[in-house]
Amino acid sequence: MFQGNGNAEVAGMTDYPSRAAHAETVAPLPATERGWAWWLGTVITIAVLMASVWQISQVDFRAVMAMVPVSPMFWLVFALGYLAGPIGDHIIFRRLWQIPIDGFVALLRKLIGNELITGYIGELYFYTWARQRTGMVSAPFGAIKDVAILSAVAANVVTLVLLAIAYPLLGTLKLGLEGSALVASGGIIVAMSSAILLLRKKLFSLPSADLAFVGWVQGLRVVMSLLLTGLAWHLALPDVAVQWWLLLAATRMLLSRLPFLPNKDVVFAALAVFMIGQDAQVGALMAMMASLLLATHLGLGLALVGGEALGWRKK
Template sequence: MSQTVTLDAPAPYFPELRAQDRASRLRMAALLPLLFSVIVALAVVLAMHGMNPERIFQLVPASPSFWVVFALFYLAGPFSEWVIFRRLWRLPVGGIVPLLRKLVCNELLFGYLGEAYFYAWARRRQTMMATPFGAIKDVAILSAMAGNGVTLLLVLAMVPLIQASDISLDHSSVLLSLCIVLVTSIAAMFLRRRIFTLPRAELRFILEAHLLRIVVTTVLSAVLWHMALPQVPVTSWLLLSTLRLLVSRLPFVPNKDVAFAGLAVFTLGHETNIAALMTMMASVILLVHVVLGVAIVLTDLVRHITGLTGGSSPRTEPEMPAS
């Protein structure tokens, strides 16, 4: 008696396999925040090596207004992104928390690792109607394009100053950097229909938000420097802040700190303590990154331990509302 082989026999097991696959993906998604926390913890340890917080605070102005302006300067980036994603996703006020996490990941670890974290966070929001990859990609690309556009304008405006001064900028490096900025910007505009996902109105809003953020952070950094060295006019700091933005955006200019120091000395003269001021500001920003990194690690650790013990802890990352 022959036995009939039916190809449809394994079908009843497919739903179980799909359920196991979904459960595995959920477990992996749940482990991602813990993985990011471990990486941030390692970055915090490395950043704290050799740091002297007491020495840093000795250089900081005693006025409380300095910290108010610094808070505005530090939060300008995350707040501008919150405004963008508020329009795109109706992101609640608590959405500023994952954006701060994104900032810390980018600054303490690698560029765009924060975007990877933010994408993982957005994917876990079950009420989101569409994939967040397109929106995060468009926001990141437009941020780079806004920076490139401002850099091009600054290069054109500062060419006479660079040529007439004896500063640490190699003209060939500046020219090569300018070519790279031009090529990437033109390529992005030429391929915009293939690169971008969002509608044109949304893209215009995002670009305007990035440009406004660049202007605000440039002005606020000048105000902070003026508070630290009030004998220097704020207009001079505005010029120096613009020059710093220019140097930081040029990809093939080596020793950006040395080049900026040369620009600062040429602009303000040798009598100002530029090196100490820039060291102080960089140290304060790094210290704030570290403090936020520690807070992120401790918060995630408490939530993870609470979850293992079966308790419930308040959510620090809000669910995405239905669009």
Template sequence: MDWKQERKGLDRAQAAPAVPPTDAAVAIGLEPLRAAKRRWPAILGAGLTVLMVIGLGRELFGGGLDDLTGAVPTSPLFYLFFVALYFSLPVADYLIFRRLWGVPPAGLAATIKKRIANEVLFSYSGEAYFYAWARANATVVAAPFGAVKDVSILSAVAGNAMTLLLMALSVPLGHELLPQAMRDTAAGSAVVLVAMSLPFLIFSRRVFSLPRPELWWIFNAHVVRLVAGTVFIALAWHFALPEVPVAMWLFLAAGRLLVSRLPLVPNKDLLFANFAIVIIGQDQALSELMAFTAALTLVVHVVLIAAFGLHHLATRGRAL
């Protein structure tokens, strides 16, 4: 065989299509590593979903629904603004990632699960779930880590900026309502918030991956979402207890946002409850309303997770 025949044989061998692994090879663990690596986002997403179900079950069986038996708001507008409040965060996230990636409507379910995971499991578990979802949907985005990271950081920076703004506006008005120790804690918290945000601003070119116009758009979207959420919860509370003026509820909702983001406050729920009772004065009715709102949020979590599970089973059944 001369060199030309050898060359033709080599070319035919290189051009031959790769033989897919047989069932026997897969069964004994010889499936290509690349295929196994492609499955890890789906495995991570499924694992976090299972943890969400476990966390919701623990909340339910731990008495999370006991507060639903108390005073129940009768105004439909309470539930309307509660729904608007609940979906303000996932809808904002969906709009952000739709702008960045062109995410299809199915991405809204992923952002809802992102919110549930962050509340039921632990901080940033929702970001881990959404990152896994984005990796599993490779047709949507090829490299999602940078965008997920930037959106999460800007969400925290926007929250810190809103907190500092609310502190600057509320301290001159309500500093006499707080004891000296609490004022010192608030001042220390402000310093911590500034210290947490400054590195991202100083080293923004190294920290962020997205273009600067996109970063500003995302930051503004988070600010709008925070303001809208504050207005929605204030209106919901107003229609639950209409004898309290809307302006007072807006002030209280701003205080809720402020207290929720203070890093050095050990018992934020207790602090906010005491602050609200001092401002409004209806301690029992207010306590029941806060407890009912928290229990209703848990109910919505459970209903949505169950709906997503049933939809997945139905879709999988049709595919089979």
């Protein structure tokens, strides 16, 4: 989906407003004009609404709420884990574009679009949002592309570290994991990340200092998400030591990014039971967390779509 667009876009995506004068100029859209970016953003918003309505029937909200811990600490950790991505993106785009506070709402829509519809549809929505605000930033495509690529690279780097740590465990447990599959998966991750680094001058649009900043923020986001996921599981099942949950959270991320491993969910469930030893409780916890995440996506998605619909009336 992402292709380099040259260095002509760099200025408007980095040091606003000092570099903006050198960026590729995109004519601002008047508030009353419904241009292509407005229509594309509207189509994505409607798609999120339809996906939300379609998936609501799959969630038993009473059952989910009955399983969720009442501890305020659980809800705080869950909220921080859920918002880790948008918070990291807002920090990044605050530096690149001086993004306003309402940009955080757009980043929430980006997250929900990716989760409810398909990966990178959220980036497309965020592009339309930024494209309509050319007074704030010109030619936003390059920055969004770079941030998305570096997000994947950061996750790959963390995954490789986890693979090196977990290889003795995953290779010896009889869970259908073959050593050759692990090595091949790790090799694919290394090859992809190496190719990105080798082609960075053609792939990336942002200056080196901005790329380094984005990379550090994305890496910190990945690590914090792992820690918060493990802590949330621990708060839900406090009888299990937190270090086991942190190890499981790392293992889940590791398995999710290895391309040659079949039945990843089955393997993760087997690992969870093997390590924790509480089959029924672990299974119920994973089902509860998955349903709670889906319910959060749906609730926020409907609320944000409703807010945007009010904006349509004003236009």
